[in-house]
Amino acid sequence: MQKEEEEEEEEEEMEMEMDWGKHTLISNSMEAAIYRAAIAGDIDGLTTALQQDPELNLLNQLTPRDDTILHIAARLGHHHLAEHIQSCCPDLFKSKNYNNDHPLHLAAAGGHLSIVQSLSTIAGGHPSGRETEAEQEVLNVINGKNKQGNTPLHMAVKAHQYEVAELLFKRPGSALISCSLNLEKKSPLYMAAEAGHEGLFELMMKFVASNVDAQNMLKDGQPLLHVAITRRNMVVLGIALKYVPSLMDAHDRRGRRSLSYAASRGYVDGVCYILDRFIGCTYKRDGNGSYPIHEASSKGHIEVVKEFLQRFSDSKELLNRQGQNILHVAAKSGKANIVSYILKAPELEMLINDTDQDGNTPLLLATKKAHVEIVSILTWDKRVRLEIKNGEGFTALDAALNYRGTTRSIREMLFTALKEDIAPRGQPKTIETEKNSTLEAYKDRINTFLLVATIIITVTFAAGITVPGGYDDSETHKGMALMVKKSAFQVFVIANALAMYSSIIVAVLLIWAQLGDLNL
Numbered sequence: 001m002q003k004e005e006e007e008e009e010e011e012e013e014m015e016m017e018m019d020w021g022k023h024t025l026i027s028n029s030m031e032a033a034i035y036r037a038a039i040a041g042d043i044d045g046l047t048t049a050l051q052q053d054p055e056l057n058l059l060n061q062l063t064p065r066d067d068t069i070l071h072i073a074a075r076l077g078h079h080h081l082a083e084h085i086q087s088c089c090p091d092l093f094k095s096k097n098y099n100n101d102h103p104l105h106l107a108a109a110g111g112h113l114s115i116v117q118s119l120s121t122i123a124g125g126h127p128s129g130r131e132t133e134a135e136q137e138v139l140n141v142i143n144g145k146n147k148q149g150n151t152p153l154h155m156a157v158k159a160h161q162y163e164v165a166e167l168l169f170k171r172p173g174s175a176l177i178s179c180s181l182n183l184e185k186k187s188p189l190y191m192a193a194e195a196g197h198e199g200l201f202e203l204m205m206k207f208v209a210s211n212v213d214a215q216n217m218l219k220d221g222q223p224l225l226h227v228a229i230t231r232r233n234m235v236v237l238g239i240a241l242k243y244v245p246s247l248m249d250a251h252d253r254r255g256r257r258s259l260s261y262a263a264s265r266g267y268v269d270g271v272c273y274i275l276d277r278f279i280g281c282t283y284k285r286d287g288n289g290s291y292p293i294h295e296a297s298s299k300g301h302i303e304v305v306k307e308f309l310q311r312f313s314d315s316k317e318l319l320n321r322q323g324q325n326i327l328h329v330a331a332k333s334g335k336a337n338i339v340s341y342i343l344k345a346p347e348l349e350m351l352i353n354d355t356d357q358d359g360n361t362p363l364l365l366a367t368k369k370a371h372v373e374i375v376s377i378l379t380w381d382k383r384v385r386l387e388i389k390n391g392e393g394f395t396a397l398d399a400a401l402n403y404r405g406t407t408r409s410i411r412e413m414l415f416t417a418l419k420e421d422i423a424p425r426g427q428p429k430t431i432e433t434e435k436n437s438t439l440e441a442y443k444d445r446i447n448t449f450l451l452v453a454t455i456i457i458t459v460t461f462a463a464g465i466t467v468p469g470g471y472d473d474s475e476t477h478k479g480m481a482l483m484v485k486k487s488a489f490q491v492f493v494i495a496n497a498l499a500m501y502s503s504i505i506v507a508v509l510l511i512w513a514q515l516g517d518l519n520l
Contacts, residue, residue, distance in 0.1 A: 028062035041078030074103035111161035149182035179217035209243035255287020266301035289321025300335035323357035331362035359390035460500035
């Protein structure tokens with residue numbers, strides 16, 4: 001049995017060696033003379049190599065990366081060599097390398113305008129009657145995509161070769177490629193907007209405006225206006241809305257339209273531009289259930305929030321899908337600047353104790369999310385009602401005591417911010433243990449501080465009585481410190497006095513806190 005297994009293993013190893021041998025044999029390798037001629041752009045060298053071996057076929061000459069000699073000439077910009085190769089092998093322009101790149105892809109990426117011009121026109125040498133067929137073959141190459149889904153036009157725009165890009169775009173029958181998506185869901189039009197090339201972008205947008213198919217193709221890609229907003233390019237934004245206003249309603253992955261996206265980015269100029277042209281979009285709810293003003297509030301962009309409230313005063317009443325106003329969203333997101341602004345605006349007072357669909361006030365949401373600063377800001381405002389319960393019967397204090405975060409000190413800080421002596425509880429029985437544990441934790445900390453303060457008082461008092469250097473026993477200056485005129489001694493006395501008196505004050509406050517006032 002063992003012998004049979006060993007024989008089987010030997011056979012498998014032999015098969016693997018044979019397969020490896022086959023792989024080695026089929027590995028491509030271009031003739032050295034032809035490769036050198038292609039790299040150097042040497043037409044004479046290529047001609048000589050072909051004359052020395054008439055059986056050589058340029059179609060079969062491939063590098064290990066499956067590049068043909070035309071790929072090499074196109075990549076390196078050898079225009080005269082590329083024309084010579086096309087005249088010898090008219091069909092070589094259709095060849096692909098390992099990445100599915102045509103020679104046109106490489107020429108476009110390299111910005112070799114003359115080669116792109118020759119490769120994107122009908123190659124010569126076709127019999128009469130094949131002009132239409134040849135034209136279609138050229139269009140297939142122009143529309144051809146490599147493994148990344150990029151067309152030659154993608155390659156040109158990506159490499160910032162805009163003159164080449166315009167040439168390819170203006171090629172009859174190929175303008176629709178400007179909306180073709182690669183694997184990143186980006187079209188050449190999108191990439192032009194991303195790069196900020198306004199001339200090329202407007203040229204493409206004019207075509208899109210008059211072509212329904214192009215507009216439909218854009219719906220599947222990344223939102224065009226979003227990239228203009230991200231780059232804060234007002235010119236690109238204006239061009240896009242000028243030719244295709246319907247782009248305003250395009251959603252991103254989070255369901256945000258362009259206005260909401262601009263609001264979330266804090267792009268005030270973009271928000272104002274869109275509002276000037278599309279007033280009604282302020283009241284359009286996004287796919288994620290929010291309005292533009294909610295997006296600005298959640299990100300803390302106060303200038304954008306002010307712009308919305310100034311233009312549309314009733315936008316303060318807008319509620320997202322959870323029934324939350326802008327104060328709810330700001331409190332939940334921990335945006336103290338928005339919360340402070342709303343509390344200072346008398347016209348926004350209605351938002352302070354408003355509840356969402358689960359009965360949560362802004363204070364409750366901030367407590368649940370452990371935003372201590374927000375809780376502190378809200379509790380210091382006398383208009384905030386601490387006794388309001390949510391749908392579960394919890395007040396803000398209940399939420400603080402039931403906080404299950406990993407950092408214990410946050411719960412204690414929330415507890416302190418809510419002023420335990422005046423903040424009511426909704427479910428005292430369920431949270432009594434949490435309350436007691438919090439009180440005990442604070443008392444332990446108070447005792448530690450009190451011990452340290454007492455030690456400092458003792459040491460500083462002793463240092464004040466037994467001063468360094470001793471006292472003067474002479475009749476004229478009896479009782480005076482010997483080092484009283486030394487500057488270092490004077491600094492010591494002042495620092496020692498400050499330490500002693502501040503420690504006494506701290507000790508008094510801590511004793512007071514021990515009696516029940518934890519806010520101290």
